[in-house]
Amino acid sequence: MLTLQCPYCGVNAEETELTAGGEAHLKRETVGSSDDDFEGYLFMRENPKGVHFERWRHSYGCGKWFLAARDTNTLEVFGTYSAQSKEPPKELRDKISAKRPGWSWREFK
Amino acid sequence: MSEPVSFLGGRVAEGAVTVRDAGLRGMITLRGDLAATKVKNVVKKITGQAIPAQRKASVAEGRGAVWMSPDELLLLVPYAEAEEAVATMAKALKGVHHLAVNVSDARAHITVEGTGAAEVMAKNAPVDFSSAAFGAGDFRRSRVGQVAAAFWKDEAGAFHVVSFRSVGDYVFDLLRVSAEAGPVGALS
Missing domain, CATH: 3.30.1360.120 (Probable tRNA modification gtpase trme; domain 1)
Structure with missing residues (x-):
C-alpha cells in the first residue's frame, strides 16, 4: 500500500484516496515544435527501476494535484511537493542523492 | 411550492x-482566497466563526465553517437562511474573486x-x-x-x-x- 502525504492537506493519504496521474515534469510541446519533440511529449515515458517522479491527485480529499518522488523498486517514498514546480525542490533532490547516490531521471540528478 | x-x-x-x-442543513460552498480580509469578515458574519485552520471544523449550534481544501470552505447555516447567506456573500465579496453556491439540497x-x-x-x-x-x-x-x-x-x-x-x-x-x-x- 502506497501512502503519500498530500502537500495541501498535510494528510498521509493512502492509495485508495488518490488517483495516479502519470509522469511528472512533462514539458508540453505545442505549435512550432518539431514532430520528433511532439512525439516525445506524447508517447515517450520514463520507466525506471528506481527513482521516479509522478503526478498524483488527492481525489477523495482536497482534489488538488501534487507531485511525488518515490522508488519504483522498493516503493520508498522520498517526498511530495507542489504541482506548481518546474523541477523537484533542491532539498528533495539532496535527500534522494543521500539515499540513492548517482541517481538520474530525465534531466534531473 | x-x-x-x-x-x-x-x-x-x-x-x-x-x-x-x-435533517435539512443549509450548506454553502465557498471558494476563494481564505486569507483575504473580506472573506474572513463575511464568514464571521454568516457563521459566527473564524476561518478554520487546516483540517479543522468550527461548528457551534448548527452554524459553522469547515476546511475543505486550501481554497474552499463549507459553511453551515440553518436551512432557511442559506439563500440569504449566499446573497449576503455576493454583496460583501463584490470585486473579490470567489464562488459561493448554495448546495444544501x-x-x-x-x-x-x-x-x-x-x-x-x-x-x-x-x-x-x-x-x-x-x-x-x-x-x-x-x-x-x-x-x-x-x-x-x-x-x-x-x-x-x-x-x-x-x-x-x-x-x-x-x-x-x-x-x-x-x-x-x-x-x-
Missing part, C-alpha cells in the same frame, strides 16, 4: 451507536453517535480515528466505503458525515450495518 425534505426524511437507526439523518448530512462511533467510522474510511489522531473539531475529506465524504467530530464525540445526496442512502446503510455489527475493540 414543494416542501423541502431531507434525503431520508429523518431516518434513524438506534443502537449502541445511533446513525441519524441530521445536493448534500446529505448524517450523524454517528455513541461510544463506538469511532469504530463505525474506521470500518469505512481509510483514516486513523483513534482519539489521539482525530479529536473534537478535527475534519477530514476522504471516502466512506466507495464514495467521497467529509466528516468531523464534535465536542460530544459524535461524527458528522456529509456526502452527496445521491449516495446518502448508501452511506446511511453502510454506517447502519457497521453499527449493527457491533464493536471490534480496536479503538477502545
